[in-house]
Amino acid sequence: MPLPSSLSRRAVTAAVLLATVAASAGCASFDDQTATADQGTFSEVPTEVYQPSAPSAPDSPDEPGEPPQGPCVDPNPAIIATCLSQTSGVRPADAEGKTTYVAERTTGKIILSKRYGPQRAVATVAVDGSGDGGLVDFELSPTWMQDQMIFALITTPSDNRVVRIAPTGSVKPVLTGIPKGATGNMGSIAFTDPNTLTVATGDAGDPTAAQNRSSLAGKIFQINPNQNGPQPKILASGLRSNVALCRDGDAGSLYVADSGKAGDRLSLVSHDSLKTLWTWADRPGLTGCATSPDSIAVSIGSKKRLDVFAKPNGANPVLSEPDAQDTSKTFGAVGRMTTLGGKIQLATINKTLHGTKIESFDDRVAVFFPQQPAEDRT
Numbered sequence: 001m002p003l004p005s006s007l008s009r010r011a012v013t014a015a016v017l018l019a020t021v022a023a024s025a026g027c028a029s030f031d032d033q034t035a036t037a038d039q040g041t042f043s044e045v046p047t048e049v050y051q052p053s054a055p056s057a058p059d060s061p062d063e064p065g066e067p068p069q070g071p072c073v074d075p076n077p078a079i080i081a082t083c084l085s086q087t088s089g090v091r092p093a094d095a096e097g098k099t100t101y102v103a104e105r106t107t108g109k110i111i112l113s114k115r116y117g118p119q120r121a122v123a124t125v126a127v128d129g130s131g132d133g134g135l136v137d138f139e140l141s142p143t144w145m146q147d148q149m150i151f152a153l154i155t156t157p158s159d160n161r162v163v164r165i166a167p168t169g170s171v172k173p174v175l176t177g178i179p180k181g182a183t184g185n186m187g188s189i190a191f192t193d194p195n196t197l198t199v200a201t202g203d204a205g206d207p208t209a210a211q212n213r214s215s216l217a218g219k220i221f222q223i224n225p226n227q228n229g230p231q232p233k234i235l236a237s238g239l240r241s242n243v244a245l246c247r248d249g250d251a252g253s254l255y256v257a258d259s260g261k262a263g264d265r266l267s268l269v270s271h272d273s274l275k276t277l278w279t280w281a282d283r284p285g286l287t288g289c290a291t292s293p294d295s296i297a298v299s300i301g302s303k304k305r306l307d308v309f310a311k312p313n314g315a316n317p318v319l320s321e322p323d324a325q326d327t328s329k330t331f332g333a334v335g336r337m338t339t340l341g342g343k344i345q346l347a348t349i350n351k352t353l354h355g356t357k358i359e360s361f362d363d364r365v366a367v368f369f370p371q372q373p374a375e376d377r378t
Helices: 005-016 018-024 207-211
Strands: 079-081 087-092 099-104 109-114 120-124 135-140 150-155 160-165 171-178 188-193 196-200 219-223 233-237 241-248 253-259 264-270 273-280 288-291 295-300 305-310 323-326 334-340 343-348 365-368
Touching (some): 079 099, 087 135, 087 334, 087 343, 099 135, 109 135, 120 150, 135 188, 150 188, 188 241, 196 241, 241 334, 288 343, 295 334
Parallel strands (some): 241 288, 288 334
Antiparallel strands (some): 079 109, 087 099, 099 109, 109 120, 135 150, 188 196, 196 219, 219 233, 241 253, 253 264, 264 273, 288 295, 295 305, 305 323, 334 343, 343 365
16 A cells, blocks of 8 residues: 555655654664564674754755865755765655755665765664675655654675664664575665555575565565564565665555566556566666656666656556656766655765766765656557
């Protein structure tokens, strides 16, 4: 069941009210959580404890005066975070998208940033960042104002798993045992209702496991992260690598982009299955997706472009050719993205892709307005 748009707006509003809540709410307790099987030794409390707090009022991109100087300053007014380590998931931290939460895949930190402002690590978790693993994605709790919980999909030395991070910094496993590989660890998570976390996983480098219903590799499944030992409900199988979910909260649709030997594809998660909407036979390597009111944008990092489609609907269920929008001069390679009304927030992956030019201010998060494609479906 999709996340209601009103709840999504409350989650964004909650992010900017975090300091007030942190002062009045008690720390969450995990004393009653039953230990899950095969946890290994990877649930220890981090040595550094970060207390989440709200950003101060964001700077306006059109403020008069000269911008600050330094290697981490990008003069592009769309940029709201710079000098990040290799990025993965990104989420807006205010309703206008002038502040952001962004995950650093290899450091395990979730960074709060605004344009020209200080950056703050609001959470951290130990991860295995080798290959394409690490802090793969994260979500704020739907009840953020009450509990300040963060849920994350991470790679450990033994597996991929879903964890929750308390405001004290303690990290506890929610679901363990998702297969890990040298590649194929990049996945995605999204709350699709207050008690349902939808998880999309890569194939961990094993396409046969993605087709095996008894394996959690290469799947889209749902869990109740508030239960002890949640039982996954499988929605779809056969996902490949670099799996990215993109939710259309207004229409209630859920899309997924993934890449593989048979070709890269954009699919609609429909009736416990995948309905392929578009394929890229040349396998350019999809790295993220996001929706706007009228379009779906898919990032192709290696090509330094976004492919933007007119959103399918009842009258026009078939996608037409995408509008290829170049990002090479403004952002370089784009990875994960997230929906923000008529615009999107995107995170660059210039430090991740080999052979990509790295600027002194990379990696970055930006606000982007995709050009709306024509709706020629003939």
